[in-house]
Amino acid sequence: MKQIIPSEQKSRTISYIIVVAAGMGMLALLIYFQNIWGMLKEIIGITSPFLVGFALAFLQNPIMKRVEWLLGRTLFRRKPHPRISRALGVTVSLLVVLAAIAAFLGVMLPQLIDSIKQLVSLITKFINDNVEHLNEILVRWDFISFEGEELVIAWENILSETSNYIAFVVDNVMAISTTIYSVVFKLFVGLITAFYLLMDKERFCAQAKKICYALMKREKCETLIYWTRRANRIFAGFISGKILDSLIIGLLCYLGMLLFRMEYPLLISVIVGVTNIIPFFGPFIGAIPSVLILLIVNPYSALWFALFILVLQQLDGNVIGPLILGDYVGISPLWIMISIVIGGGLFGFVGMLVSVPVFALIYAIIKTALETRLKQRNLPVHSSHYSEAPEKIDQNDAN
Numbered sequence: 001m002k003q004i005i006p007s008e009q010k011s012r013t014i015s016y017i018i019v020v021a022a023g024m025g026m027l028a029l030l031i032y033f034q035n036i037w038g039m040l041k042e043i044i045g046i047t048s049p050f051l052v053g054f055a056l057a058f059l060q061n062p063i064m065k066r067v068e069w070l071l072g073r074t075l076f077r078r079k080p081h082p083r084i085s086r087a088l089g090v091t092v093s094l095l096v097v098l099a100a101i102a103a104f105l106g107v108m109l110p111q112l113i114d115s116i117k118q119l120v121s122l123i124t125k126f127i128n129d130n131v132e133h134l135n136e137i138l139v140r141w142d143f144i145s146f147e148g149e150e151l152v153i154a155w156e157n158i159l160s161e162t163s164n165y166i167a168f169v170v171d172n173v174m175a176i177s178t179t180i181y182s183v184v185f186k187l188f189v190g191l192i193t194a195f196y197l198l199m200d201k202e203r204f205c206a207q208a209k210k211i212c213y214a215l216m217k218r219e220k221c222e223t224l225i226y227w228t229r230r231a232n233r234i235f236a237g238f239i240s241g242k243i244l245d246s247l248i249i250g251l252l253c254y255l256g257m258l259l260f261r262m263e264y265p266l267l268i269s270v271i272v273g274v275t276n277i278i279p280f281f282g283p284f285i286g287a288i289p290s291v292l293i294l295l296i297v298n299p300y301s302a303l304w305f306a307l308f309i310l311v312l313q314q315l316d317g318n319v320i321g322p323l324i325l326g327d328y329v330g331i332s333p334l335w336i337m338i339s340i341v342i343g344g345g346l347f348g349f350v351g352m353l354v355s356v357p358v359f360a361l362i363y364a365i366i367k368t369a370l371e372t373r374l375k376q377r378n379l380p381v382h383s384s385h386y387s388e389a390p391e392k393i394d395q396n397d398a399n
Contacts, residue, residue: 060194072085089198182380238360242279253272272287274286279356
């Protein structure tokens, strides 16, 4: 005779199995972390052009939707043409992205070349003004010596150091060339991927939902769709708001440097604006190279710029940033700092940029799950109720 297992015992057994499986999974993850992480990095490296495409499509989507809306109100007002509108919207958004990249390079490269030329001239002037001190250094490092009044040059040391320097230069040139090729290739493949993603985004979304409903229960699938949409709102609001915030900060920096007649206003303003996209640490990352550039040219300008950028970043952190971003993040500065450090350590610049919205999403999921559990137990959900626990919680339960 078949024995029926009580539902309570069955659920308890399933819970135990899940806990044991989760523990074994965590143990395996800790033991084979290096192998797993190396495999993940290799997978990310292979699929990075397509990840770039997803990122570009994400950035182009608001522009494309705005162009489609304008075409529907003007050119295709009487007779809609969805495919033509979509193609024109994707093309215009793509041109906007390419124009932004071209404008960035057009601003950066000439200023960077001028900075390098001025740096070389300053180094040459420094060498000419300090010939005697340089000769003392060369004697101390055994590059030259004097036998009586005769100058003896240590060619072996000079050739050795020269060969090391040439090898260093060649290695760096090869690394830079490889990086440029990789960036261009990823950008090219990413642009093509973004084009096709945006052209058929509704069909791709429908297929993803179809797979979800086929593999999961309806309630879980609807929950997943809800959090996917919320993640899209968090990421879109945060990234678009941060880009707008950085544009405003870059413009204010440029106007301030023009007002105070500082050197290289355009180059430094671009550096400050780009690095300001990174939350919390961005102002410091942008200020350090900017101060060093000004320090070479004019130490007084470097000092005044450091004070100016400190005031500007306080204005951004307390007024402009909260006004633009609103409550898209909703987490404390401590969690923001922790998420940036972890994201930057794992994925570099991209990790520092997306770590805050990712952590905000994880925080929102955990908060919602905890509040749901508290409501099921008839407990208050606001944190202030737990400052005097357990007395205050007991009183609430009694009421």
